[in-house]
Amino acid sequence: MGVAVIFPIAWVIYTLVRGENVTSPVTGDPYWYPYPFLNPYLQPNGYFGVGIYVIGIAAAILMIAALAVWRTRVGRRADTTEEEPTDDVAVETESQTEAEAAPAAASPKPVKKR
Numbered sequence: 001m002g003v004a005v006i007f008p009i010a011w012v013i014y015t016l017v018r019g020e021n022v023t024s025p026v027t028g029d030p031y032w033y034p035y036p037f038l039n040p041y042l043q044p045n046g047y048f049g050v051g052i053y054v055i056g057i058a059a060a061i062l063m064i065a066a067l068a069v070w071r072t073r074v075g076r077r078a079d080t081t082e083e084e085p086t087d088d089v090a091v092e093t094e095s096q097t098e099a100e101a102a103p104a105a106a107s108p109k110p111v112k113k114r
Contacts, residue, residue: 005058005065012038012054016047 015038024032034037044048 005061008052008061009058016040016050 015034019031019033019038022032023030029039031041036042037053038045038050040050043053045052084103
């Protein structure tokens with residue numbers, strides 16, 4: 001599940017590094033970030049505030065990934081418990097029944113003498 005957050009974390013790092021080196025096309029500020037929660041100049045605690053947002057978003061992604069994995073596993077478990085016997089199982093059962101019946105048929109019945 002940790003794989004689910006690799007790309008988002010890499011993107012955040014890239015965005016934070018790039019944001020310092022890009023001039024805002026609208027305001028002319030010497031920095032530009034695509035989202036306000038990633039802008040350390042708008043956060044009361046600077047990069048620490050951005051880190052809190054990033055950790056919260058990563059936790060949400062991990063929870064959604066964990067829910068998806070759990071749901072998939074529950075679905076597979078339900079599918080395997082509700083299966084009907086296949087033809088192989090039915091053939092096996094029939095041959096076992098024939099094998100069990102064969103010795104009884106092969107043994108002669110005692111003949112009563114008068």
